[in-house]
Amino acid sequence: MKRYLLLLLAIGVLAACKSKKSTGNGRVEPMTLEDFRDLFTATELPYKLQSDSLMRKQPDSLALDTADIHQFLTDTLTKGDFGKNEKVRFWPLQRIKGNVVDYLVVRAAGKSGTVAYLCFMDKKKGHFLKRIRVADNGSNGTFTSVNIDNKNVIKLTTEVPHGDTRDVQREDFYGVGADGTTTLIMTNSTSPSKPGEIYNPLDTLPRKHKFSGDYMSGDMSLVSIRDGEDGKTFQFFITFTKDNGNCKGEVSGVGQYLAGNRGEYKDKGSSCGISFQFSTGRVSIHEIGGCGAYRGIKCFFEGNFAKKAEKKTEKKKKK
CATH class of the missing domain: 2.40.128 (Lipocalin)
Known part of the structure:
Protein backbone atom coordinates (compact mmCIF):
# COMPACT_ATOMS: atom_id res chain seq x y z
CA MET A 1 0.00 0.00 0.00
CA LYS A 2 2.84 2.38 0.89
CA ARG A 3 4.42 1.76 -2.53
CA TYR A 4 1.21 2.80 -4.30
CA LEU A 5 0.95 5.95 -2.17
CA LEU A 6 4.55 6.89 -2.92
CA LEU A 7 3.97 6.27 -6.65
CA LEU A 8 0.88 8.50 -6.70
CA LEU A 9 2.76 11.19 -4.77
CA ALA A 10 5.66 11.09 -7.26
CA ILE A 11 3.26 11.42 -10.24
CA GLY A 12 1.59 14.40 -8.60
CA VAL A 13 4.92 16.13 -7.98
CA LEU A 14 6.03 15.60 -11.59
CA ALA A 15 2.75 16.98 -12.93
CA ALA A 16 3.00 20.02 -10.68
CA CYS A 17 6.53 20.78 -11.83
CA LYS A 18 5.66 20.90 -15.54
CA SER A 19 4.63 24.54 -15.41
CA LYS A 20 7.26 25.72 -12.93
CA LYS A 21 10.40 27.73 -13.51
CA SER A 22 13.81 27.30 -11.92
CA THR A 23 14.93 30.09 -9.60
CA GLY A 24 18.60 29.22 -10.07
CA ASN A 25 19.12 28.18 -6.44
CA GLY A 26 17.63 24.73 -6.61
CA ARG A 27 14.02 25.83 -6.04
CA VAL A 28 11.15 25.97 -8.50
CA GLU A 29 8.22 28.37 -8.58
CA PRO A 30 4.96 28.37 -10.55
CA MET A 31 5.17 29.94 -14.02
CA THR A 32 3.52 33.36 -14.10
CA LEU A 33 2.12 35.24 -17.10
CA GLU A 34 5.09 37.61 -16.92
CA ASP A 35 7.50 34.65 -16.95
CA PHE A 36 5.65 33.23 -19.95
CA ARG A 37 5.82 36.53 -21.86
CA ASP A 38 9.56 36.79 -21.14
CA LEU A 39 10.11 33.60 -23.15
CA PHE A 40 9.25 35.62 -26.29
CA THR A 41 11.76 37.95 -27.93
CA ALA A 42 10.74 41.62 -27.60
CA THR A 43 10.19 43.22 -31.03
CA GLU A 44 8.83 46.57 -32.18
CA LEU A 45 6.48 47.49 -35.00
CA PRO A 46 6.55 47.30 -37.95
CA TYR A 47 6.80 43.51 -37.85
CA LYS A 48 7.11 40.93 -40.61
CA LEU A 49 7.13 37.13 -40.56
CA GLN A 50 7.81 35.25 -43.80
CA SER A 51 6.49 31.74 -44.37
CA ASP A 52 10.01 30.50 -45.18
CA SER A 53 11.25 31.45 -41.71
CA LEU A 54 8.96 28.79 -40.24
CA MET A 55 11.22 26.14 -41.75
CA ARG A 56 14.13 27.08 -39.51
CA LYS A 57 14.62 24.34 -36.95
CA GLN A 58 13.95 25.48 -33.39
CA PRO A 59 15.94 24.02 -30.44
CA ASP A 60 13.94 21.51 -28.40
CA SER A 61 15.15 23.26 -25.26
CA LEU A 62 13.15 26.37 -26.23
CA ALA A 63 9.87 24.55 -26.83
CA LEU A 64 6.90 25.72 -24.79
CA ASP A 65 5.09 23.39 -22.43
CA THR A 66 1.62 22.59 -23.78
CA ALA A 67 0.23 23.11 -20.27
CA ASP A 68 1.52 26.70 -20.35
CA ILE A 69 -0.09 27.26 -23.76
CA HIS A 70 -3.41 26.12 -22.31
CA GLN A 71 -2.99 28.21 -19.16
CA PHE A 72 -1.81 31.51 -20.58
CA LEU A 73 -3.26 31.38 -24.12
CA THR A 74 -5.97 28.85 -25.03
CA ASP A 75 -6.43 25.10 -25.32
CA THR A 76 -7.93 25.61 -28.81
CA LEU A 77 -4.93 27.43 -30.29
CA THR A 78 -4.50 24.90 -33.13
CA LYS A 79 -8.20 24.19 -33.68
CA GLY A 80 -8.90 23.24 -37.30
CA ASP A 81 -5.25 23.25 -38.40
CA PHE A 82 -3.93 19.86 -37.29
CA GLY A 83 -5.23 16.31 -36.98
CA LYS A 84 -7.30 15.36 -33.95
CA ASN A 85 -4.63 13.09 -32.47
CA GLU A 86 -1.62 14.79 -34.07
CA LYS A 87 1.20 15.74 -31.73
CA VAL A 88 1.93 19.45 -32.01
CA ARG A 89 4.86 21.30 -30.46
CA PHE A 90 5.10 25.03 -29.77
CA TRP A 91 7.90 27.61 -29.76
CA PRO A 92 7.83 31.27 -28.66
CA LEU A 93 8.77 33.74 -31.40
CA GLN A 94 8.12 37.44 -30.66
CA ARG A 95 6.19 39.68 -28.30
CA ILE A 96 5.13 43.06 -29.67
CA LYS A 97 3.57 46.12 -28.08
CA GLY A 98 0.67 47.50 -30.08
CA ASN A 99 -1.59 50.54 -29.81
CA VAL A 100 -4.84 48.66 -29.17
CA VAL A 101 -3.63 45.21 -28.10
CA ASP A 102 -0.27 43.53 -27.54
CA TYR A 103 0.85 40.52 -29.56
CA LEU A 104 2.54 37.18 -28.95
CA VAL A 105 3.67 35.14 -31.98
CA VAL A 106 3.69 31.35 -31.51
CA ARG A 107 5.13 28.76 -33.89
CA ALA A 108 3.30 25.41 -34.01
CA ALA A 109 4.69 22.35 -35.79
CA GLY A 110 3.28 18.89 -36.44
CA LYS A 111 3.46 16.17 -39.08
CA SER A 112 0.94 17.96 -41.30
CA GLY A 113 2.85 21.24 -41.39
CA THR A 114 4.13 24.32 -39.57
CA VAL A 115 2.12 27.47 -38.91
CA ALA A 116 2.36 30.61 -36.78
CA TYR A 117 -0.36 32.24 -34.69
CA LEU A 118 -0.71 35.89 -33.77
CA CYS A 119 -2.22 36.01 -30.28
CA PHE A 120 -3.92 39.21 -29.14
CA MET A 121 -3.27 40.09 -25.50
CA ASP A 122 -5.21 42.64 -23.45
CA LYS A 123 -3.07 45.74 -22.84
CA LYS A 124 -4.35 46.39 -19.29
CA LYS A 125 -4.45 42.92 -17.72
CA GLY A 126 -2.24 41.10 -20.22
CA HIS A 127 -4.58 38.13 -20.64
CA PHE A 128 -5.31 36.30 -23.89
CA LEU A 129 -8.15 37.58 -26.09
CA LYS A 130 -8.16 35.83 -29.49
CA ARG A 131 -5.78 34.53 -32.14
CA ILE A 132 -5.49 34.28 -35.91
CA ARG A 133 -3.24 32.10 -38.06
CA VAL A 134 -0.81 34.42 -39.82
CA ALA A 135 1.86 32.23 -41.41
CA ASP A 136 1.88 28.85 -43.14
CA ASN A 137 4.73 26.97 -44.79
CA GLY A 138 2.53 25.48 -47.50
CA SER A 139 0.73 22.75 -45.56
CA ASN A 140 -2.60 23.64 -47.22
CA GLY A 141 -1.12 24.21 -50.68
CA THR A 142 -0.45 27.93 -50.14
CA PHE A 143 2.18 29.97 -48.32
CA THR A 144 1.09 32.74 -45.96
CA SER A 145 3.16 35.59 -44.48
CA VAL A 146 2.21 38.46 -42.18
CA ASN A 147 3.11 42.11 -41.88
CA ILE A 148 1.93 44.50 -39.13
CA ASP A 149 2.53 48.19 -39.79
CA ASN A 150 2.96 51.05 -37.32
CA LYS A 151 -0.80 51.66 -37.35
CA ASN A 152 -1.43 48.04 -36.28
CA VAL A 153 -2.97 47.08 -39.64
CA ILE A 154 -2.37 43.37 -40.21
CA LYS A 155 -1.66 42.27 -43.78
CA LEU A 156 -1.77 38.58 -44.66
CA THR A 157 -0.14 37.71 -47.99
CA THR A 158 -1.09 34.40 -49.62
CA GLU A 159 1.20 32.94 -52.29
CA VAL A 160 0.59 30.01 -54.63
CA PRO A 161 3.55 27.91 -55.85
CA HIS A 162 4.16 27.54 -59.59
CA GLY A 163 7.17 25.29 -60.05
CA ASP A 164 10.17 26.89 -58.35
CA THR A 165 8.47 30.28 -57.98
CA ARG A 166 5.45 31.63 -56.13
CA ASP A 167 2.83 34.12 -57.24
CA VAL A 168 0.98 36.40 -54.83
CA GLN A 169 -2.65 35.31 -54.91
CA ARG A 170 -4.12 37.91 -52.56
CA GLU A 171 -3.46 40.35 -49.75
CA ASP A 172 -5.96 40.62 -46.89
CA PHE A 173 -5.86 43.66 -44.58
CA TYR A 174 -7.33 43.43 -41.07
CA GLY A 175 -7.99 45.88 -38.26
CA VAL A 176 -8.09 44.68 -34.65
CA GLY A 177 -10.25 45.93 -31.79
CA ALA A 178 -9.45 46.19 -28.08
CA ASP A 179 -11.33 42.92 -27.51
CA GLY A 180 -9.16 41.08 -30.05
CA THR A 181 -11.85 40.99 -32.74
CA THR A 182 -10.50 41.33 -36.28
CA THR A 183 -12.29 43.05 -39.15
CA LEU A 184 -11.43 42.53 -42.80
CA ILE A 185 -10.72 46.01 -44.15
CA MET A 186 -9.74 45.30 -47.72
CA THR A 187 -8.63 42.52 -50.03
CA ASN A 188 -6.28 42.92 -52.98
CA SER A 189 -6.55 39.97 -55.35
CA THR A 190 -4.03 39.37 -58.13
CA SER A 191 -6.20 36.57 -59.48
Missing part, protein backbone atom coordinates in the same frame (compact mmCIF):
# COMPACT_ATOMS: atom_id res chain seq x y z
CA PRO A 192 -9.47 38.38 -60.18
CA SER A 193 -12.67 36.43 -60.56
CA LYS A 194 -13.81 35.48 -64.02
CA PRO A 195 -16.93 37.16 -65.39
CA GLY A 196 -19.92 35.80 -63.49
CA GLU A 197 -17.80 34.60 -60.55
CA ILE A 198 -17.30 36.04 -57.05
CA TYR A 199 -13.98 36.22 -55.23
CA ASN A 200 -14.55 34.98 -51.67
CA PRO A 201 -11.74 35.92 -49.20
CA LEU A 202 -13.05 33.38 -46.66
CA ASP A 203 -13.13 30.48 -49.11
CA THR A 204 -10.30 28.44 -47.55
CA LEU A 205 -11.31 28.92 -43.90
CA PRO A 206 -12.82 26.05 -41.84
CA ARG A 207 -16.54 25.34 -42.22
CA LYS A 208 -17.27 22.67 -39.62
CA HIS A 209 -20.17 24.43 -37.88
CA LYS A 210 -23.61 23.33 -39.12
CA PHE A 211 -24.37 26.83 -40.42
CA SER A 212 -20.98 27.39 -42.07
CA GLY A 213 -20.98 27.42 -45.86
CA ASP A 214 -21.73 29.57 -48.89
CA TYR A 215 -25.26 30.83 -49.49
CA MET A 216 -26.21 32.24 -52.90
CA SER A 217 -29.00 34.36 -54.39
CA GLY A 218 -28.51 34.52 -58.12
CA ASP A 219 -25.02 34.52 -59.61
CA MET A 220 -23.54 37.62 -57.98
CA SER A 221 -24.96 37.70 -54.43
CA LEU A 222 -23.20 35.70 -51.72
CA VAL A 223 -23.36 35.23 -47.95
CA SER A 224 -20.30 33.26 -46.86
CA ILE A 225 -20.23 31.89 -43.29
CA ARG A 226 -17.15 30.33 -41.71
CA ASP A 227 -16.24 29.00 -38.26
CA GLY A 228 -15.42 31.52 -35.53
CA GLU A 229 -12.97 31.22 -32.64
CA ASP A 230 -15.60 29.21 -30.75
CA GLY A 231 -19.10 27.85 -31.23
CA LYS A 232 -20.67 31.19 -30.29
CA THR A 233 -19.11 33.25 -33.10
CA PHE A 234 -18.84 33.11 -36.89
CA GLN A 235 -16.92 34.91 -39.61
CA PHE A 236 -18.89 36.22 -42.56
CA PHE A 237 -18.49 37.89 -45.94
CA ILE A 238 -21.45 39.38 -47.82
CA THR A 239 -21.35 40.73 -51.34
CA PHE A 240 -24.18 41.51 -53.75
CA THR A 241 -24.87 43.18 -57.08
CA LYS A 242 -28.37 44.47 -57.86
CA ASP A 243 -30.16 46.59 -60.45
CA ASN A 244 -27.96 45.37 -63.33
CA GLY A 245 -24.80 46.34 -61.48
CA ASN A 246 -25.93 49.83 -60.54
CA CYS A 247 -26.09 49.00 -56.83
CA LYS A 248 -23.48 46.99 -55.01
CA GLY A 249 -22.61 46.15 -51.41
CA GLU A 250 -19.86 44.32 -49.56
CA VAL A 251 -19.15 43.84 -45.85
CA SER A 252 -17.33 41.32 -43.65
CA GLY A 253 -16.78 40.80 -39.96
CA VAL A 254 -17.42 38.55 -36.96
CA GLY A 255 -20.96 37.82 -35.80
CA GLN A 256 -22.45 36.25 -32.69
CA TYR A 257 -24.81 33.26 -32.67
CA LEU A 258 -28.01 33.89 -30.74
CA ALA A 259 -30.80 31.61 -29.56
CA GLY A 260 -33.27 30.25 -32.07
CA ASN A 261 -30.87 29.70 -35.00
CA ARG A 262 -30.22 33.42 -35.20
CA GLY A 263 -27.05 35.45 -35.59
CA GLU A 264 -26.18 39.11 -35.31
CA TYR A 265 -23.40 41.47 -36.36
CA LYS A 266 -22.82 44.96 -34.99
CA ASP A 267 -20.08 47.12 -36.49
CA LYS A 268 -18.01 48.75 -33.75
CA GLY A 269 -17.06 51.66 -36.02
CA SER A 270 -20.55 52.62 -37.21
CA SER A 271 -24.26 52.02 -36.66
CA CYS A 272 -24.28 49.15 -39.16
CA GLY A 273 -25.91 45.97 -37.94
CA ILE A 274 -27.09 42.81 -39.73
CA SER A 275 -29.31 40.01 -38.47
CA PHE A 276 -28.99 36.42 -39.73
CA GLN A 277 -31.79 33.84 -39.58
CA PHE A 278 -30.61 30.30 -40.34
CA SER A 279 -32.80 27.39 -41.37
CA THR A 280 -32.15 24.08 -43.11
CA GLY A 281 -30.10 24.94 -46.18
CA ARG A 282 -30.94 28.65 -46.12
CA VAL A 283 -30.12 31.97 -44.47
CA SER A 284 -31.97 35.27 -44.56
CA ILE A 285 -30.30 38.58 -43.71
CA HIS A 286 -31.72 41.95 -42.76
CA GLU A 287 -30.18 45.30 -41.85
CA ILE A 288 -30.79 46.40 -38.26
CA GLY A 289 -28.71 49.54 -38.58
CA GLY A 290 -27.50 51.95 -41.22
CA CYS A 291 -24.90 50.19 -43.39
CA GLY A 292 -24.64 52.91 -46.04
CA ALA A 293 -20.84 52.95 -45.77
CA TYR A 294 -20.76 49.41 -47.22
CA ARG A 295 -23.41 49.61 -49.98
CA GLY A 296 -25.17 51.83 -52.49
CA ILE A 297 -27.88 54.26 -51.43
CA LYS A 298 -30.81 52.43 -53.04
CA CYS A 299 -30.05 48.85 -51.94
CA PHE A 300 -29.72 47.03 -48.62
CA PHE A 301 -28.17 43.95 -47.04
CA GLU A 302 -31.29 41.82 -47.07
CA GLY A 303 -32.75 38.80 -48.80
CA ASN A 304 -32.91 35.00 -48.76
CA PHE A 305 -29.96 32.85 -49.78
CA ALA A 306 -29.75 29.12 -50.51
CA LYS A 307 -26.79 27.04 -49.32
CA LYS A 308 -24.45 25.67 -51.98
CA ALA A 309 -23.25 22.08 -51.87
CA GLU A 310 -19.59 21.79 -50.83
CA LYS A 311 -17.03 20.94 -53.52
CA LYS A 312 -16.19 17.57 -51.93
CA THR A 313 -19.83 16.54 -52.12
CA GLU A 314 -20.03 17.63 -55.75
CA LYS A 315 -16.94 15.54 -56.61
CA LYS A 316 -18.47 12.47 -54.99
CA LYS A 317 -21.64 12.88 -57.06
CA LYS A 318 -19.58 13.05 -60.31
CA LYS A 319 -17.98 9.74 -59.41
Whole structure:
Protein backbone atom coordinates (compact mmCIF):
# COMPACT_ATOMS: atom_id res chain seq x y z
CA MET A 1 0.00 0.00 0.00
CA LYS A 2 2.84 2.38 0.89
CA ARG A 3 4.42 1.76 -2.53
CA TYR A 4 1.21 2.80 -4.30
CA LEU A 5 0.95 5.95 -2.17
CA LEU A 6 4.55 6.89 -2.92
CA LEU A 7 3.97 6.27 -6.65
CA LEU A 8 0.88 8.50 -6.70
CA LEU A 9 2.76 11.19 -4.77
CA ALA A 10 5.66 11.09 -7.26
CA ILE A 11 3.26 11.42 -10.24
CA GLY A 12 1.59 14.40 -8.60
CA VAL A 13 4.92 16.13 -7.98
CA LEU A 14 6.03 15.60 -11.59
CA ALA A 15 2.75 16.98 -12.93
CA ALA A 16 3.00 20.02 -10.68
CA CYS A 17 6.53 20.78 -11.83
CA LYS A 18 5.66 20.90 -15.54
CA SER A 19 4.63 24.54 -15.41
CA LYS A 20 7.26 25.72 -12.93
CA LYS A 21 10.40 27.73 -13.51
CA SER A 22 13.81 27.30 -11.92
CA THR A 23 14.93 30.09 -9.60
CA GLY A 24 18.60 29.22 -10.07
CA ASN A 25 19.12 28.18 -6.44
CA GLY A 26 17.63 24.73 -6.61
CA ARG A 27 14.02 25.83 -6.04
CA VAL A 28 11.15 25.97 -8.50
CA GLU A 29 8.22 28.37 -8.58
CA PRO A 30 4.96 28.37 -10.55
CA MET A 31 5.17 29.94 -14.02
CA THR A 32 3.52 33.36 -14.10
CA LEU A 33 2.12 35.24 -17.10
CA GLU A 34 5.09 37.61 -16.92
CA ASP A 35 7.50 34.65 -16.95
CA PHE A 36 5.65 33.23 -19.95
CA ARG A 37 5.82 36.53 -21.86
CA ASP A 38 9.56 36.79 -21.14
CA LEU A 39 10.11 33.60 -23.15
CA PHE A 40 9.25 35.62 -26.29
CA THR A 41 11.76 37.95 -27.93
CA ALA A 42 10.74 41.62 -27.60
CA THR A 43 10.19 43.22 -31.03
CA GLU A 44 8.83 46.57 -32.18
CA LEU A 45 6.48 47.49 -35.00
CA PRO A 46 6.55 47.30 -37.95
CA TYR A 47 6.80 43.51 -37.85
CA LYS A 48 7.11 40.93 -40.61
CA LEU A 49 7.13 37.13 -40.56
CA GLN A 50 7.81 35.25 -43.80
CA SER A 51 6.49 31.74 -44.37
CA ASP A 52 10.01 30.50 -45.18
CA SER A 53 11.25 31.45 -41.71
CA LEU A 54 8.96 28.79 -40.24
CA MET A 55 11.22 26.14 -41.75
CA ARG A 56 14.13 27.08 -39.51
CA LYS A 57 14.62 24.34 -36.95
CA GLN A 58 13.95 25.48 -33.39
CA PRO A 59 15.94 24.02 -30.44
CA ASP A 60 13.94 21.51 -28.40
CA SER A 61 15.15 23.26 -25.26
CA LEU A 62 13.15 26.37 -26.23
CA ALA A 63 9.87 24.55 -26.83
CA LEU A 64 6.90 25.72 -24.79
CA ASP A 65 5.09 23.39 -22.43
CA THR A 66 1.62 22.59 -23.78
CA ALA A 67 0.23 23.11 -20.27
CA ASP A 68 1.52 26.70 -20.35
CA ILE A 69 -0.09 27.26 -23.76
CA HIS A 70 -3.41 26.12 -22.31
CA GLN A 71 -2.99 28.21 -19.16
CA PHE A 72 -1.81 31.51 -20.58
CA LEU A 73 -3.26 31.38 -24.12
CA THR A 74 -5.97 28.85 -25.03
CA ASP A 75 -6.43 25.10 -25.32
CA THR A 76 -7.93 25.61 -28.81
CA LEU A 77 -4.93 27.43 -30.29
CA THR A 78 -4.50 24.90 -33.13
CA LYS A 79 -8.20 24.19 -33.68
CA GLY A 80 -8.90 23.24 -37.30
CA ASP A 81 -5.25 23.25 -38.40
CA PHE A 82 -3.93 19.86 -37.29
CA GLY A 83 -5.23 16.31 -36.98
CA LYS A 84 -7.30 15.36 -33.95
CA ASN A 85 -4.63 13.09 -32.47
CA GLU A 86 -1.62 14.79 -34.07
CA LYS A 87 1.20 15.74 -31.73
CA VAL A 88 1.93 19.45 -32.01
CA ARG A 89 4.86 21.30 -30.46
CA PHE A 90 5.10 25.03 -29.77
CA TRP A 91 7.90 27.61 -29.76
CA PRO A 92 7.83 31.27 -28.66
CA LEU A 93 8.77 33.74 -31.40
CA GLN A 94 8.12 37.44 -30.66
CA ARG A 95 6.19 39.68 -28.30
CA ILE A 96 5.13 43.06 -29.67
CA LYS A 97 3.57 46.12 -28.08
CA GLY A 98 0.67 47.50 -30.08
CA ASN A 99 -1.59 50.54 -29.81
CA VAL A 100 -4.84 48.66 -29.17
CA VAL A 101 -3.63 45.21 -28.10
CA ASP A 102 -0.27 43.53 -27.54
CA TYR A 103 0.85 40.52 -29.56
CA LEU A 104 2.54 37.18 -28.95
CA VAL A 105 3.67 35.14 -31.98
CA VAL A 106 3.69 31.35 -31.51
CA ARG A 107 5.13 28.76 -33.89
CA ALA A 108 3.30 25.41 -34.01
CA ALA A 109 4.69 22.35 -35.79
CA GLY A 110 3.28 18.89 -36.44
CA LYS A 111 3.46 16.17 -39.08
CA SER A 112 0.94 17.96 -41.30
CA GLY A 113 2.85 21.24 -41.39
CA THR A 114 4.13 24.32 -39.57
CA VAL A 115 2.12 27.47 -38.91
CA ALA A 116 2.36 30.61 -36.78
CA TYR A 117 -0.36 32.24 -34.69
CA LEU A 118 -0.71 35.89 -33.77
CA CYS A 119 -2.22 36.01 -30.28
CA PHE A 120 -3.92 39.21 -29.14
CA MET A 121 -3.27 40.09 -25.50
CA ASP A 122 -5.21 42.64 -23.45
CA LYS A 123 -3.07 45.74 -22.84
CA LYS A 124 -4.35 46.39 -19.29
CA LYS A 125 -4.45 42.92 -17.72
CA GLY A 126 -2.24 41.10 -20.22
CA HIS A 127 -4.58 38.13 -20.64
CA PHE A 128 -5.31 36.30 -23.89
CA LEU A 129 -8.15 37.58 -26.09
CA LYS A 130 -8.16 35.83 -29.49
CA ARG A 131 -5.78 34.53 -32.14
CA ILE A 132 -5.49 34.28 -35.91
CA ARG A 133 -3.24 32.10 -38.06
CA VAL A 134 -0.81 34.42 -39.82
CA ALA A 135 1.86 32.23 -41.41
CA ASP A 136 1.88 28.85 -43.14
CA ASN A 137 4.73 26.97 -44.79
CA GLY A 138 2.53 25.48 -47.50
CA SER A 139 0.73 22.75 -45.56
CA ASN A 140 -2.60 23.64 -47.22
CA GLY A 141 -1.12 24.21 -50.68
CA THR A 142 -0.45 27.93 -50.14
CA PHE A 143 2.18 29.97 -48.32
CA THR A 144 1.09 32.74 -45.96
CA SER A 145 3.16 35.59 -44.48
CA VAL A 146 2.21 38.46 -42.18
CA ASN A 147 3.11 42.11 -41.88
CA ILE A 148 1.93 44.50 -39.13
CA ASP A 149 2.53 48.19 -39.79
CA ASN A 150 2.96 51.05 -37.32
CA LYS A 151 -0.80 51.66 -37.35
CA ASN A 152 -1.43 48.04 -36.28
CA VAL A 153 -2.97 47.08 -39.64
CA ILE A 154 -2.37 43.37 -40.21
CA LYS A 155 -1.66 42.27 -43.78
CA LEU A 156 -1.77 38.58 -44.66
CA THR A 157 -0.14 37.71 -47.99
CA THR A 158 -1.09 34.40 -49.62
CA GLU A 159 1.20 32.94 -52.29
CA VAL A 160 0.59 30.01 -54.63
CA PRO A 161 3.55 27.91 -55.85
CA HIS A 162 4.16 27.54 -59.59
CA GLY A 163 7.17 25.29 -60.05
CA ASP A 164 10.17 26.89 -58.35
CA THR A 165 8.47 30.28 -57.98
CA ARG A 166 5.45 31.63 -56.13
CA ASP A 167 2.83 34.12 -57.24
CA VAL A 168 0.98 36.40 -54.83
CA GLN A 169 -2.65 35.31 -54.91
CA ARG A 170 -4.12 37.91 -52.56
CA GLU A 171 -3.46 40.35 -49.75
CA ASP A 172 -5.96 40.62 -46.89
CA PHE A 173 -5.86 43.66 -44.58
CA TYR A 174 -7.33 43.43 -41.07
CA GLY A 175 -7.99 45.88 -38.26
CA VAL A 176 -8.09 44.68 -34.65
CA GLY A 177 -10.25 45.93 -31.79
CA ALA A 178 -9.45 46.19 -28.08
CA ASP A 179 -11.33 42.92 -27.51
CA GLY A 180 -9.16 41.08 -30.05
CA THR A 181 -11.85 40.99 -32.74
CA THR A 182 -10.50 41.33 -36.28
CA THR A 183 -12.29 43.05 -39.15
CA LEU A 184 -11.43 42.53 -42.80
CA ILE A 185 -10.72 46.01 -44.15
CA MET A 186 -9.74 45.30 -47.72
CA THR A 187 -8.63 42.52 -50.03
CA ASN A 188 -6.28 42.92 -52.98
CA SER A 189 -6.55 39.97 -55.35
CA THR A 190 -4.03 39.37 -58.13
CA SER A 191 -6.20 36.57 -59.48
CA PRO A 192 -9.47 38.38 -60.18
CA SER A 193 -12.67 36.43 -60.56
CA LYS A 194 -13.81 35.48 -64.02
CA PRO A 195 -16.93 37.16 -65.39
CA GLY A 196 -19.92 35.80 -63.49
CA GLU A 197 -17.80 34.60 -60.55
CA ILE A 198 -17.30 36.04 -57.05
CA TYR A 199 -13.98 36.22 -55.23
CA ASN A 200 -14.55 34.98 -51.67
CA PRO A 201 -11.74 35.92 -49.20
CA LEU A 202 -13.05 33.38 -46.66
CA ASP A 203 -13.13 30.48 -49.11
CA THR A 204 -10.30 28.44 -47.55
CA LEU A 205 -11.31 28.92 -43.90
CA PRO A 206 -12.82 26.05 -41.84
CA ARG A 207 -16.54 25.34 -42.22
CA LYS A 208 -17.27 22.67 -39.62
CA HIS A 209 -20.17 24.43 -37.88
CA LYS A 210 -23.61 23.33 -39.12
CA PHE A 211 -24.37 26.83 -40.42
CA SER A 212 -20.98 27.39 -42.07
CA GLY A 213 -20.98 27.42 -45.86
CA ASP A 214 -21.73 29.57 -48.89
CA TYR A 215 -25.26 30.83 -49.49
CA MET A 216 -26.21 32.24 -52.90
CA SER A 217 -29.00 34.36 -54.39
CA GLY A 218 -28.51 34.52 -58.12
CA ASP A 219 -25.02 34.52 -59.61
CA MET A 220 -23.54 37.62 -57.98
CA SER A 221 -24.96 37.70 -54.43
CA LEU A 222 -23.20 35.70 -51.72
CA VAL A 223 -23.36 35.23 -47.95
CA SER A 224 -20.30 33.26 -46.86
CA ILE A 225 -20.23 31.89 -43.29
CA ARG A 226 -17.15 30.33 -41.71
CA ASP A 227 -16.24 29.00 -38.26
CA GLY A 228 -15.42 31.52 -35.53
CA GLU A 229 -12.97 31.22 -32.64
CA ASP A 230 -15.60 29.21 -30.75
CA GLY A 231 -19.10 27.85 -31.23
CA LYS A 232 -20.67 31.19 -30.29
CA THR A 233 -19.11 33.25 -33.10
CA PHE A 234 -18.84 33.11 -36.89
CA GLN A 235 -16.92 34.91 -39.61
CA PHE A 236 -18.89 36.22 -42.56
CA PHE A 237 -18.49 37.89 -45.94
CA ILE A 238 -21.45 39.38 -47.82
CA THR A 239 -21.35 40.73 -51.34
CA PHE A 240 -24.18 41.51 -53.75
CA THR A 241 -24.87 43.18 -57.08
CA LYS A 242 -28.37 44.47 -57.86
CA ASP A 243 -30.16 46.59 -60.45
CA ASN A 244 -27.96 45.37 -63.33
CA GLY A 245 -24.80 46.34 -61.48
CA ASN A 246 -25.93 49.83 -60.54
CA CYS A 247 -26.09 49.00 -56.83
CA LYS A 248 -23.48 46.99 -55.01
CA GLY A 249 -22.61 46.15 -51.41
CA GLU A 250 -19.86 44.32 -49.56
CA VAL A 251 -19.15 43.84 -45.85
CA SER A 252 -17.33 41.32 -43.65
CA GLY A 253 -16.78 40.80 -39.96
CA VAL A 254 -17.42 38.55 -36.96
CA GLY A 255 -20.96 37.82 -35.80
CA GLN A 256 -22.45 36.25 -32.69
CA TYR A 257 -24.81 33.26 -32.67
CA LEU A 258 -28.01 33.89 -30.74
CA ALA A 259 -30.80 31.61 -29.56
CA GLY A 260 -33.27 30.25 -32.07
CA ASN A 261 -30.87 29.70 -35.00
CA ARG A 262 -30.22 33.42 -35.20
CA GLY A 263 -27.05 35.45 -35.59
CA GLU A 264 -26.18 39.11 -35.31
CA TYR A 265 -23.40 41.47 -36.36
CA LYS A 266 -22.82 44.96 -34.99
CA ASP A 267 -20.08 47.12 -36.49
CA LYS A 268 -18.01 48.75 -33.75
CA GLY A 269 -17.06 51.66 -36.02
CA SER A 270 -20.55 52.62 -37.21
CA SER A 271 -24.26 52.02 -36.66
CA CYS A 272 -24.28 49.15 -39.16
CA GLY A 273 -25.91 45.97 -37.94
CA ILE A 274 -27.09 42.81 -39.73
CA SER A 275 -29.31 40.01 -38.47
CA PHE A 276 -28.99 36.42 -39.73
CA GLN A 277 -31.79 33.84 -39.58
CA PHE A 278 -30.61 30.30 -40.34
CA SER A 279 -32.80 27.39 -41.37
CA THR A 280 -32.15 24.08 -43.11
CA GLY A 281 -30.10 24.94 -46.18
CA ARG A 282 -30.94 28.65 -46.12
CA VAL A 283 -30.12 31.97 -44.47
CA SER A 284 -31.97 35.27 -44.56
CA ILE A 285 -30.30 38.58 -43.71
CA HIS A 286 -31.72 41.95 -42.76
CA GLU A 287 -30.18 45.30 -41.85
CA ILE A 288 -30.79 46.40 -38.26
CA GLY A 289 -28.71 49.54 -38.58
CA GLY A 290 -27.50 51.95 -41.22
CA CYS A 291 -24.90 50.19 -43.39
CA GLY A 292 -24.64 52.91 -46.04
CA ALA A 293 -20.84 52.95 -45.77
CA TYR A 294 -20.76 49.41 -47.22
CA ARG A 295 -23.41 49.61 -49.98
CA GLY A 296 -25.17 51.83 -52.49
CA ILE A 297 -27.88 54.26 -51.43
CA LYS A 298 -30.81 52.43 -53.04
CA CYS A 299 -30.05 48.85 -51.94
CA PHE A 300 -29.72 47.03 -48.62
CA PHE A 301 -28.17 43.95 -47.04
CA GLU A 302 -31.29 41.82 -47.07
CA GLY A 303 -32.75 38.80 -48.80
CA ASN A 304 -32.91 35.00 -48.76
CA PHE A 305 -29.96 32.85 -49.78
CA ALA A 306 -29.75 29.12 -50.51
CA LYS A 307 -26.79 27.04 -49.32
CA LYS A 308 -24.45 25.67 -51.98
CA ALA A 309 -23.25 22.08 -51.87
CA GLU A 310 -19.59 21.79 -50.83
CA LYS A 311 -17.03 20.94 -53.52
CA LYS A 312 -16.19 17.57 -51.93
CA THR A 313 -19.83 16.54 -52.12
CA GLU A 314 -20.03 17.63 -55.75
CA LYS A 315 -16.94 15.54 -56.61
CA LYS A 316 -18.47 12.47 -54.99
CA LYS A 317 -21.64 12.88 -57.06
CA LYS A 318 -19.58 13.05 -60.31
CA LYS A 319 -17.98 9.74 -59.41
